Amino acid sequence: MTLHDLSTKLEEFLNSETPERAQEFFDSPAYDEVFREHKKQIINIITPFLTAHNAAKNPQLIQCCENVLLKIAQKHCSTDLILEFLEEVECSNGDALKFCTILKPLTECLCKTQDINATVWVLGTIKLYVEDLPVPEDEIPEEEGENLADADSVVTRIIEVYKAILDFLCHIILDVVINSKTATPELRNHLLSFMLSLMGKPFCFLQPKLLHLPVSSKKNESLIESIVSTMGLLSGDLLRFLQFVDDRNKNIKLPESTELEDNVNSEIFHFGYEDKISNLAYAHFYYCLLGTESLQKFIPQVYHPHYIMHTCFYLSNCLIKTSKCMLISKGLELMKYILDLVDSQSVGCDALELDVHTKLLKSITKVMISCDSNELRKTALTRLHDYFKILTLSARYHTLLYLYKTVDHSGLFGVITGIFKSSITMALDETPPYTAFTGERLGVLLKLACKLQHGCNTDLVEVSDEVIAVLNLLRFLLIRDKDNTTGIWDFMHGLEIDYLKPLREGIHLSRAHWHVKIKDLQEESKRAKGVPEVTLTVGGEPLPRMSVKDKLTMSYQVLTTFDVMESILVRVNECISSNKPTQPMKT
Secondary structure, eight states: OOHHHHHHHHHHHHHSSOTHHHHHHHHOGGGHHHHHHTHHHHHHHHGGGOOHHHHHHOHHHHHHHHHHHHHHHHHSOOHHHHHHHHHHHHTSTTOHHHHHHHHHHHHHHHHHHOOHHHHHHHHHHHHHHHHTSOOOOOOOOOSSOOOGGGSOHHHHHHHHHHHHHHHHHHHHIIIIIISOTTOOHHHHHHHHHHHHHHTSTTGGGSOHHHHTSEEETTEEEEHHHHHHHHHHHHOSOTTTTHHHHHHHHTTOOOOOGGGGTTOTTOHHHHHTOTTTSOHHHHHHHHHHHHHOGGGGGGSOTTSOHHHHHHHHHHHHHHHHTSSOHHHHHHHHHHHHHHHHHSOTTOBOTTGGGSTHHHHHHHHHHHHHHHOSOHHHHHHHHHHHHHHHHTBOHHHHHHHHHHHHHHOOOHHHHHHHHHHHHHHHHHHHHSSSOOGGGSHHHHHHHHHHHSOOTTGGGSOTTTTHHHHHHHHHHHHHHHHHOTTOSSOHHHHHHHHIIIIIHHHHHHHHHHHHHHHHHHHHHHHHTTSOTTSOOOOOEETTEEOOOOOHHHHHHHHHHHHHHHHHHHHHHHHHHHHHHHOOOSSOOOO
């Protein structure tokens, strides 16, 4: 039979209502030589039938095509055949059905040849295919679990592709690595590096609940459990990769990868370079590993929590500093998992010398201020409070000092002052009281906290959060520390002149200003249309267009804020008058 006759017959069977006849055609020994000589042409005839349309209309055809390709792999396995299949993957244009189908004969070929180079070629092609998959639309992780049936086509394709890759890897690892004498460290490292790279784009953009969907109806293991448990077969220590993360954190320059090409056993070659394993992939891997209860058995207990903390803080920041809500959310969750490993008040000032702390704080505060998601802003606030719990009192002091000097947002400024207040409480509860928040050290923080940038002309609406927080701090100190243990009374005279008196005057000026605004708005409501409207400004910026009624409502709320400020200020002044210390103040 000529190639032309074979091609015509094959296409005729595949286009008929009984495509299984094509499989019977291949079972005949009479045509083995023709099939062996013309594998490429036969594959080119079969693969165009692997379409989503055919899968929906004629699943029997798809199964037949798959069986035929498997027959070819079983009877005529060779390196050339592997290359033919890889060429089909490269030309698949992202078609998931075609990709997943071709992985099966590829698995058969690799298990038969046990050729390390061929395995590396296949892994490289799969990696490129996965990296080119589109990512899902960015969204905040949902509270309730999401069914795959409810997911869009992009998400469905990613999950189906990953399931196929996992099935491929299980066969390769069991047949080539576990049961074969050719299981070299080189091959193990190639497989581990490949699996780590899978944790990045697009996998990291999936909803967390989807990561925990069962791989199949026959196997209760989830996607992420399957990936990690498979990696566990290759390495008993899945925290070993943190050394390469630590090098990136410390900006340690690696040798050029070309210098290591002849030394493929080098772990740096496999795990050190970002073009092989991105920070995103490492971050998502440890997010899954540390945050999945069933995977805790893969975490060695010999690593110091502070080592894990510093390396994973770097990874957490890699996620949080992005603009994607899904990644920010996972970064904040990774940070939570890390903090849960660290003892309360165990991180001292020496640890803060590592710039990973300031970079992480910068990213968290940015989320708190500018993230579009209210939920993520609240989560970032919670992480900030959680972070302070692991710091010693001295480390708290230095962190507060850093934040006061770098933060320029009234709401966040108020949060920092609240942490300042709780830190003083902790220091006073020590026996004897801890000195980190006393004397001149206290004075430095108070000077940073108690400031009105423009004196009595400061826009108090813009800085209302920080003013109220500072007044509450002063009121607390004056009531709690009647004996001047902290030294607060040594600074009160200066604070009265530089802060409290200008604030009192500022409240009176601001209240009068807003009373005028309210009067103008009331007049505006009586005017005819076409008369210029009253514009409200806060912090020098005009507010969005609002109805006169809404402007009046907001203006009355502003007056209420001034009343709250004045009420606390009056109480602070009363405390100054009635709670002067029994011990003499410093002069």
